[in-house]
Amino acid sequence: MAQVLEFKLPDLGEGLTEAEIVRWLVEVGDVVAVDQPVVEVETAKAMVEVPCPYGGVVTARFGEEGAELPVGAPLLTVAVGAPADPGAPVDSHTPDDGGAPVGVRAPEEPAERALQAAAEESSGNVLVGYGTAAAPARRRRVRPTRPAFEVPAALSGEATSGGSESPATRVDGPVPVISPLVRRLAREHDVDLRALAGSGPDGLITRADVEAAIGAGPAGTAGTREAVASEERRQVEAGQEPTRAGLASRHPLTGVRGLVADKMSRSRREIPEATCWVDADATELLAARAAMNAAVTERDGQKVSLLALFARISVAALGRFPVLNSSVDMEAREVRRFADIHLGFAAQTDRGLVVPVVRHAQTRTTESINAELIRLTEEGRAGKLTPRDLTGGTFTLNNYGVFGVDGSTPIINHPEAAMLGVGRIVPKPWVHQGELAVRHVVQLSLTFDHRVCDGGTAGGFLRYVADCVEQPALLLRSV
Incomplete structure (x- = not known):
């Protein structure tokens, strides 16, 4: 049987x-x-x-x-x-x-x-x-x-009466959504996904589609919102403080959001972190990148991104200051320094913030790092990153300049010991060769675990990164 x-x-x-x-x-x-x-x-x-x-x-x-x-x-x-x-x-x-x-x-x-x-x-x-x-x-x-x-x-396999087989029954498949988080958001707000037209690739329903449906709502909901807004205006005109009752929404901390919450809370509890900053003239780095990409054709390969250059600079800096490529084990009361550099980089996706890892970055050329960054970014946007792609990092690079901000004090990606932050590159007045000029300036920050090193080591690391940004030829020493 x-x-x-x-x-x-x-x-x-x-x-x-x-x-x-x-x-x-x-x-x-x-x-x-x-x-x-x-x-x-x-x-x-x-x-x-x-x-x-x-x-x-x-x-x-x-x-x-x-x-x-x-x-x-x-x-x-x-x-x-x-x-x-x-x-x-x-x-x-x-x-x-x-x-x-x-x-x-x-x-x-x-x-x-x-x-x-x-x-x-x-x-x-x-x-x-x-x-x-x-x-x-x-x-x-x-x-x-x-x-x-x-x-x-x-x-x-059951047949209908009369000896004929039953007609084919349609098996309704799942609605094509870009993420399970989108499906959950729709359930929480009673949005019928089958009634939505997806704006994503191949008709995928995105979070923006669901949020738009929530904002539109049924006529009764719209009428209720208008009534609430009218009452608030009346209270303001009467000199009263507008009052609101109840919660606007509830979102469970699960999935990627829950994992981020757990890791960040643990990092803040366990790691005594400190941050130092420096402004750097990135004009020469931009010129070097333009020269690299000028001769690149579709047959030769992909153009090098600024993130790849900052990644290569970070690897060179960790070679000079290896103590920052480590983690702390308080139970054993020791600092564990890693032989390999597994470089993580923060990436924003529809599923939330993820940190894919470029493994063995110290053995890669700039082109190899660039290709791996592109691959991991595409996999992240498609939701196809594997657990191995997202774990095992020893140092993180955070390019928050893509959000149009100059600086940040990020929380270290536990259990790592440091994170390099890169702000936006903007034209600013700058003293160059003794004269005032307009140069492209970037703010760099290093958040580090103060148990691993003191300010002198952290400052030396960040200063070397800034020097490589201002004079990319310095990288030739470590290539």
Whole structure:
């Protein structure tokens, strides 16, 4: 007889304890192969596809799209060892597998996956995809255990009276949204996503689309807002202080936002941080970048960004001041200095602030760093960064100049020891070679863990960075 096995949400690493179901990739009644992705989930760090270690027929799914499940919670059940022909004899074990059920992943059997695929081809089953009509009804030996929802007739193989098969039942797929956070925002404000036209790529519904729908609201809501505004105007004209009752909104600290909140709170509690600043003349750096990119063609490669140049400068500075490429272990009462430089950079995405990591940055050229920055940025905007892309950093570069601000005192990315901040580059009056001139000036800041070093080391690091910005030729010494 077929054996029903339960597949639970696996440990996704890096201390993650839960994940949100973004999209189911299989339906009840589908045949799955060993290691076939069955569900797409979003953790606090990335969206990943979860493969099932069993091959067989899906008999039940647990959890709707948008639901959060803890690690170890059931995801689905799979009937393994069921033959394609209902009348054929069933042997739930292979002759030489040592008693392992058919369809269970066995690393010592390399041919098992090929046999499973061949069995699926001969069975004639048709997978039902999202947003498509279900296949004509086929009789399947499916015995649901603890089903999380009713199985449509087209999937269960039941026929209508008169001997004809039931008409195809439409399986409504998930609404194409750019992030599960957008879906949650819509649920909290009772916004019907299916009534919205997405403004994102390929019709994806963005957060701005949902917020616009919330702002528009039904006629009654608009009337209520107007009444409240009218009452506030009356109170102001009467010399009274306008009063408001209740909360405007509530937003749970989950997902990326929750992870950021936890890390920043821990950083502020544990790290005695200090910040120093310096203004630097970036005119020569801009000229050097223009010279680099002048000869670049589409065949040669991608143009070098300013962020890549600041990353390369940071790597050179950490080579001179390696104590800033470290972390503090208070239980062992020691400073742990790292041999490799894994350079993180802050990036704003629709999912919130993320910090992808350029690994082994000390071994990379400027072009290599630039290419990796581009790759990680594109993956971040698409929501495809993996946990490995977002962890293991030893030093962070924060380019807040892209937001049009000059300076900042950022919170250190725990458990790192320092963060370099880069403000916007703007034309300013500047004394250059003894004369007043208009130069392109940038404000640089270094926030550092005062347990790791004192102001002299931090100041030396920041001064070297500023010197490389003002005289890019200094980098030739360390290239």
